[in-house]
Amino acid sequence: MPTQLSVPTVAGGRFSQLTLQNRFAGIHGLSGTSWKGVRLNCGRHRRSGYRGNSVRAVLVRNPPPAERSRGNLENGSARSVGRDDDFSVGRSRNDAVVSSNGNGGAASRRDGLEFRNPSELVATRIEKKQRAKIVGDQESEAEARAALRAANVAEYDPVRLIQRYSKEPLKVLGRALKVTTTLGAFAISVLIDERRGKINENMRKRAKELRERLTFLGPTFVKIGQGLSTRPDLCPPAYLEELAELQDALPTFPDVEAFACIERELGKPMESMYSAITASPIAAASLGQVYKAQLRSTGEIVAVKVQRPYIEEAVALDFYLLRGICGLVDKYVDVVTSDVVALLDEFARRVYQELNYVQEGRNAIRFGQLYGDRPDVLVPGIYWDYVSAKVLTMEWVDGVKLSEQDTITAQGLDIIKLVDIGIQCSLRQLLEHGYFHADPHPGNLLATPDGKLAFLDFGMMSETPPTARFAIIGHVVHLVNRDYEAMARDYYALDFLEPDVDVSPIVPALKNFFDDVLEATVSELNFKTIVDGLGAVLYKYPFNVPAYYALILRSLTVLEGLALYTDPNFKVLAASYPYFAKRLLTDKNPYLRDALIELLFKDGTFRWNRLENLLVQGRKDSEYRASDVLQPVLDLLLGSGGEELRSLVEREAVRVSEALVVGSAIQSYKSVPQPLRDFIDRGNNVIRIKESEEIEMLALREQVLRIWNLLRSTSGFDPASLQPIVEVLRRSEAQAMGGRIAGSITRRLAARALQQLLKQPTPTPTLTS
Ligand SMILES: Nc1ncnc2c1ncn2[C@@H]1O[C@H](COP(=O)(O)OP(=O)(O)OP(=O)(O)O)[C@@H](O)[C@H]1O
Numbered sequence: 001m002p003t004q005l006s007v008p009t010v011a012g013g014r015f016s017q018l019t020l021q022n023r024f025a026g027i028h029g030l031s032g033t034s035w036k037g038v039r040l041n042c043g044r045h046r047r048s049g050y051r052g053n054s055v056r057a058v059l060v061r062n063p064p065p066a067e068r069s070r071g072n073l074e075n076g077s078a079r080s081v082g083r084d085d086d087f088s089v090g091r092s093r094n095d096a097v098v099s100s101n102g103n104g105g106a107a108s109r110r111d112g113l114e115f116r117n118p119s120e121l122v123a124t125r126i127e128k129k130q131r132a133k134i135v136g137d138q139e140s141e142a143e144a145r146a147a148l149r150a151a152n153v154a155e156y157d158p159v160r161l162i163q164r165y166s167k168e169p170l171k172v173l174g175r176a177l178k179v180t181t182t183l184g185a186f187a188i189s190v191l192i193d194e195r196r197g198k199i200n201e202n203m204r205k206r207a208k209e210l211r212e213r214l215t216f217l218g219p220t221f222v223k224i225g226q227g228l229s230t231r232p233d234l235c236p237p238a239y240l241e242e243l244a245e246l247q248d249a250l251p252t253f254p255d256v257e258a259f260a261c262i263e264r265e266l267g268k269p270m271e272s273m274y275s276a277i278t279a280s281p282i283a284a285a286s287l288g289q290v291y292k293a294q295l296r297s298t299g300e301i302v303a304v305k306v307q308r309p310y311i312e313e314a315v316a317l318d319f320y321l322l323r324g325i326c327g328l329v330d331k332y333v334d335v336v337t338s339d340v341v342a343l344l345d346e347f348a349r350r351v352y353q354e355l356n357y358v359q360e361g362r363n364a365i366r367f368g369q370l371y372g373d374r375p376d377v378l379v380p381g382i383y384w385d386y387v388s389a390k391v392l393t394m395e396w397v398d399g400v401k402l403s404e405q406d407t408i409t410a411q412g413l414d415i416i417k418l419v420d421i422g423i424q425c426s427l428r429q430l431l432e433h434g435y436f437h438a439d440p441h442p443g444n445l446l447a448t449p450d451g452k453l454a455f456l457d458f459g460m461m462s463e464t465p466p467t468a469r470f471a472i473i474g475h476v477v478h479l480v481n482r483d484y485e486a487m488a489r490d491y492y493a494l495d496f497l498e499p500d501v502d503v504s505p506i507v508p509a510l511k512n513f514f515d516d517v518l519e520a521t522v523s524e525l526n527f528k529t530i531v532d533g534l535g536a537v538l539y540k541y542p543f544n545v546p547a548y549y550a551l552i553l554r555s556l557t558v559l560e561g562l563a564l565y566t567d568p569n570f571k572v573l574a575a576s577y578p579y580f581a582k583r584l585l586t587d588k589n590p591y592l593r594d595a596l597i598e599l600l601f602k603d604g605t606f607r608w609n610r611l612e613n614l615l616v617q618g619r620k621d622s623e624y625r626a627s628d629v630l631q632p633v634l635d636l637l638l639g640s641g642g643e644e645l646r647s648l649v650e651r652e653a654v655r656v657s658e659a660l661v662v663g664s665a666i667q668s669y670k671s672v673p674q675p676l677r678d679f680i681d682r683g684n685n686v687i688r689i690k691e692s693e694e695i696e697m698l699a700l701r702e703q704v705l706r707i708w709n710l711l712r713s714t715s716g717f718d719p720a721s722l723q724p725i726v727e728v729l730r731r732s733e734a735q736a737m738g739g740r741i742a743g744s745i746t747r748r749l750a751a752r753a754l755q756q757l758l759k760q761p762t763p764t765p766t767l768t769s
Contacts, residue, residue: 142384146358149265150389154312156352158345161320175317179221182213207242214243215250219311220318222246222286223351226441244441252284258291258306265388272296273386277304285443287311287354287459292396295383302383303397305357307390312355319348354459357392363458364394370433371455376421378454397454399446402562408447419563420575421453424622426559427579430552431469438462438551440558462548468494470591472552476580477595479530481602484510496543509537530573531557581618586628608703615710659700 165172186209193202214225228235229243258281259270266273275296281289288307295302308314326340353359361382368379378397386393400407402422405415422445429436437444439460446454464472471493478486487510488503497503513533531553556572563570584596599614600607618624 139384143358143362146361146384146387149267149387150356150358153356153358153389154316154352156319156345156349158319158323158348161316161323165317165320171317172321176321179217179318179321182217186210186213203236203238204242207239210239211242211245214246218314218318219286219308220315220322220351222250223347226286226439227347229441246286250284250286252281252289253308255280257309258289261306261309262304262391265391266386274302274304275299285457288357288390288392293393295386295393297385300383301396302386302393303380303395304386305392305394307355307357315348315351315355319344319351323348350460356389358387358389360457360459361387361392361394363461366435367437367455367458367461370435371425371428374425376452377425378448378452380454380456397446397448397456399448399454401443402445402447402453403442405562405565411447411449413447413449413451415447415566416563416570417451418447418453419559419566419570422559422562423556423572423575424579425453425455426555427576430464430555431472431579431583434464434466434469436462436464436551436555438555440555442558442562462551464548464552465495468546468548470589470595473580473583473592474595477584477599479514481599482511482514483598484508484514486598491543494549495546496549498542501542506537506541509540513537578617578620578624581614582621582624585614585618586624608700608707612703612707612710615707619710655700659697660704 186206189202189209190199190206193199193206211225214221225243225246229240229246235243259277262273263270270277273296274293277293278291280291282292282303283290288305291304291306293302293304294300323341323344326344329340361384364379364382368381371377372379380395380397383393383395400411402408402415402418408415408418422440426436426440437455437458437460439457440455444455444457446456448454471490475487475490475494478484478490484507485503488506491497491503491506492499513536556576560570560572563572563575584592584599587593600610602610
């Protein structure tokens with residue numbers, strides 16, 4: 001069956017080879033045939049995420065023969081080429097339009113050398129460093145050139161918008177009519193449904209209608225719809241599902257315009273930059289569409305994102321209009337207490353930032369520096385020589401969207417593991433460095449064939465302020481402790497409440513809600529239940545939830561939602577606990593150390609089970625190190641100002657030592673065969689101790705031994721790593737404490753010995769420090 005082809009004119013003149021890709025029809029038989037003198041190579045499109053059954057064309061410029069042979073030779077060593085199935089169909093396998101990959105080939109040869117001489121090794125390291133520096137310098141120069149290309153990028157300025165559109169009333173009126181009729185018709189349909197009692201029955205239909213109407217209205221409304229699609233607090237599930245489609249199934253714009261934009265923005269002809277590019281986009285998103293291409297200079301496979309034409313004009317007019325409407329709401333609608341204009345301004349500023357792809361490239365680099373070194377996370381690199389405000393060229397990521405769970409499972413990948421990578425990475429983003437991906441919808445998360453999680457789309461990033469990072473961890477501790485007063489106080493640190501707001505009425509509300517839900521342990525709780533519960537509590541009080549907080553909740557609920565498809569019992573909090581445990585056990589930040597103490601010493605008693613739980617959980621975290629666990633705790637114990645804690649620890653140390661000594665004696669005594677035992681104590685119980693006390697002592701002994709074993713068996717535990725602790729123990733305070741503990745234990749044991757001697761039960765002595 002011959003397949004219909006249409007060749008974009010802009011590309012038609014420039015590219016002398018054309019590759020067809022039929023997504024599902026499997027037209028491999030066409031390979032090698034020609035159409036109008038153009039060679040055709042076809043292959044089944046295997047990358048998921050493509051819908052429909054259309055034919056995609058890849059235009060490939062014929063390379064000079066020398067280059068072609070080099071491509072053939074180096075095909076195997078070209079890293080990015082080998083990774084991709086669909087793209088390589090017309091390129092490397094049949095025609096090998098793979099230009100030399102200078103880095104790949106040379107690097108592997110260099111890596112293959114054997115260095116025996118240490119000075120040579122040092123020299124190589126220095127050389128590598130110098131090379132890295134040169135590469136770094138070149139990168140920054142290329143980035144600076146990209147920034148120069150984006151020098152005239154528009155920024156959101158409401159005053160300028162007013163100046164601009166007050167002169168164009170007809171344009172404003174036309175758009176206002178379009179928006180009001182489109183959304184008004186939807187509102188009327190919903191009102192009629194309500195009158196007829198058919199809201200639920202027609203919900204799915206209306207949700208679809210809303211999605212279509214927002215798509216029709218263009219990028220600004222698509223962005224609003226995307227925002228709503230992640231707000232279960234605002235939209236019913238049917239709407240959430242339909243609006244989620246706005247994340248990646250959007251209409252495309254003509255390729256001719258896209259290619260013309262690339263040339264205009266980068267100031268060079270297409271073929272001088274890319275040796276191949278797909279003739280139609282592989283994805284269309286709200287602000288741009290993405291092509292797959294091959295760099296002429298290195299042969300690397302890249303993704304080229306091109307911005308929709310006239311998008312700035314479109315969003316500017318929409319924000320001008322929406323701002324006017326929000327102004328009216330602020331003025332006349334009393335039930336709305338928030339400053340709607342300010343909210344819109346914040347949103348508009350973010351959208352404008354997303355329109356500057358140089359900024360997005362910078363975000364990707366920063367994100368990659370912070371999190372890309374993790375072996376299970378992939379962050380695409382940026383090719384600055386091919387970046388401007390409207391064109392972004394980045395490393396191609398071969399993968400499947402996390403939302404396409406069947407395809408992922410078919411590839412033998414574990415979706416829960418991938419979600420867990422997402423959660424661990426998100427926790428680090430939110431609570432460690434504070435710099436986070438604020439738009440982690442499933443379309444922006446890809447599972448790579450080797451099981452990594454790739455992050456895409458760095459247009460919208462956000463930051464958690466340092467105080468809030470610690471306050472969030474503290475908040476979880478307070479939740480575990482059911483310390484509702486502390487929870488309520490956390491809202492000051494979290495910036496939810498002004499310092500002058502009285503938190504006392506909030507405490508019973510929190511208690512009411514959490515006492516019920518905490519029937520289960522916190523880690524068994526659904527994250528969404530907690531978020532919804534908090535939402536319901538907070539809603540009644542003068543709270544102001546900062547934007548970063550809503551985004552944090554969103555990113556974790558998105559991940560939990562993804563996991564729930566596969567495992568209905570998945571709990572994001574349980575998955576997060578190892579991270580919290582590791583932070584609490586190892587972080588030297590005073591706020592977190594206090595939180596740890598609060599967790600471990602509740603009401604003046606040491607909670608061994610909590611320590612054990614923290615250790616069990618903490619070692620599940622990939623970055624947990626046993627040596628880190630002890631150091632901050634000891635520092636805290638022995639530092640100035642730790643008197644109260646020291647006396648608690650001393651008391652506990654005595655209790656534990658006694659449990660170990662007496663408990664071991666009990667165990668040894670019990671392991672002696674009865675006839676021998678009779679012979680030893682001649683009918684009297686040598687160890688005279690109350691049964692309940694004995695049970696408690698043995699349980700404590702078991703627990704302490706378990707904890708010690710946990711510490712010792714933690715992977716990577718190296719006795720040498722305890723050296724700093726030995727240093728701490730040498731301090732005079734530690735020695736003094738050790739002396740006091742030993743004294744107390746001796747007194748307790750002496751009392752017990754006396755008790756045994758007199759065979760009279762005596763009251764347990766009170767401890768003195
Ligand atoms: N580096 C890449 N490698 C492979 N595919 C990519 C890459 N970058 C983007 N894509 C594809 O293009 C789609 C859209 O890209 P992206 O999300 O960056 O665009 P956007 O306009 O910022 O989208 P949004 O509407 O989410 O803001 C992605 O969902 C993905 O399918």
